[in-house]
Amino acid sequence: MNEFNTYLNNLDYSLIKDLCERKGKVRTYRKGDFFIRQHEKKRFAGWVEDGTFQYTHIDEEGEEHIVGYSFTNEYVCDYSSFMKGSLSWVSIQAITDCSVYEISSHDIIEYWETDMETQRLGRCVAENLYEMVYERLLDSYCSPEIRYKRLMERCPNLKEAVPLKNIASFLGVTPETVSHIRRKLRK
Structure with missing residues (x-):
């Protein structure tokens, strides 16, 4: 369902998918399992081989808000926690049984630093994520x-x-x- 996560559009993610399959470890999440919980750190991302994850944020008043999804053939992670080791702003929970190739931020960063093309890909991922978040902000109006x-x-x-x-x-x-x-x- 690549049309949901528009950051995937216009980029060839096959190199990162291949890296996840090569260096990552397959992990199974059962429906209801958490990939990450809000206010935790997780320095791993994943390529969703099969399944669906839901991203939620609990606000200061305790209200839960759905803020995103990751579907089969997409990536799953809290980008800031993954890249910077900061606390996650969201919980990511399997809403179906899921199979994921998990890879560490260390492996991704090491890969992005191998040459100019992979550096460009890393920059484009960040730019596309920013654009998607900005569009979502403007949609709120x-x-x-x-x-x-x-x-x-x-x-x-x-x-x-x-x-x-x-x-x-x-x-x-x-x-x-x-x-x-x-x-x-x-x-």
């Missing part, structure tokens, strides 16, 4: 209907992959609002 339309244009199969209440949480609205938007768009 749009109406719920526009946010829903953009999400469905980008990721038309999402409604089959995750429940309505999770899509609503991702959009920052109630499930009833999403149902209302869907009814309106069907007319």
Whole structure:
């Protein structure tokens, strides 16, 4: 579902995928297992061979918000915790059984420093992640209907992959609002 994580667009990630498969270790996560919990550190990323992860953030009032997903053939990690060793801002939890090739930040950084092409790839990953986060920030100023339309244009199969209440949480609205938007768009 590469259309969800737009940072994957326009880049050839096969080199990093190959590195994960070569140097990484296969790890199985059962539905409900955590890849990382909010406020923990994890210096590993993973290539999702199979399965789906959900990213959540618990705010100061204890409310949980869905902030992202990683699907089969995508990467899973909290980028700042992975690269800088800082505390994670999110929890990443398997919402299906998952098989992941995990690789350490040390191995990725060492790889990115091998030549100019891999340095460029590392820089492009960071730039694309920044662009995706910036787009998400600007989306927060749009109406719920526009946010829903953009999400469905980008990721038309999402409604089959995750429940309505999770899509609503991702959009920052109630499930009833999403149902209302869907009814309106069907007319």
